[in-house]
Amino acid sequence: MIRRVVPDVVSNQDLLTLPKTATVEQAAIHMAERHVRSVLVIDEDQLVGVFTGTDLIERVVAVGKIPQATVLAEVMSTSPETISPDQPAIEALRVMRAGGFRHLPVVHKSKLVAVLSRRDFVREEEDEIDLEEKLWEEM
Known part of the structure; x- marks a missing residue:
């Protein structure tokens, strides 16, 4: 059985964080540039949500929201x-x-x-x- 702790799994990450007021379009651009599928959403240096590629599909595109006009606070998963x-x-x-x-x-x-x-x-x-x-x- 493998015994690893969390720091052994991830280290030296350059986290993709955006404020809750960032638009979905901004998040998608950053996610594509960084080749990641999630954004950690912060407010005053506190984690308030996570926005993922699944959220982009299900909470934005599939329901007809406009990525340029939708802020992360509206479509992120809250209290992760x-x-x-x-x-x-x-x-x-x-x-x-x-x-x-x-x-x-x-x-x-x-x-x-x-x-x-x-x-x-x-x-x-x-x-x-x-x-x-x-x-x-x-x-």
Whole structure:
């Protein structure tokens, strides 16, 4: 079984953060430039939401909102789940699976320090979660 903590999974990230007043168009441009699929939305240096490629599709394009006129505060996922950097990586994966999301902000003493993506995990961690779920189903 792999034993990793969150800092082992992500380090030295250049986080993509935007204020909640940024437009969806601005977010999409930054996401494309950086080749990432999420923006961490901040207000006065505090994490207030996450805007993802899925949000762009489901909350903007599919409902006919105008990306140039829609601000992130209107379409982001608010009050995102977070994890502290001292947690095991497997726990982060559990939180992501339970919540059904692909991105998990890492916060230390109210400061945003990283973001985990499902792509950050190795197969062994995924397999361990699968085994846990199977065992719970059998109980």
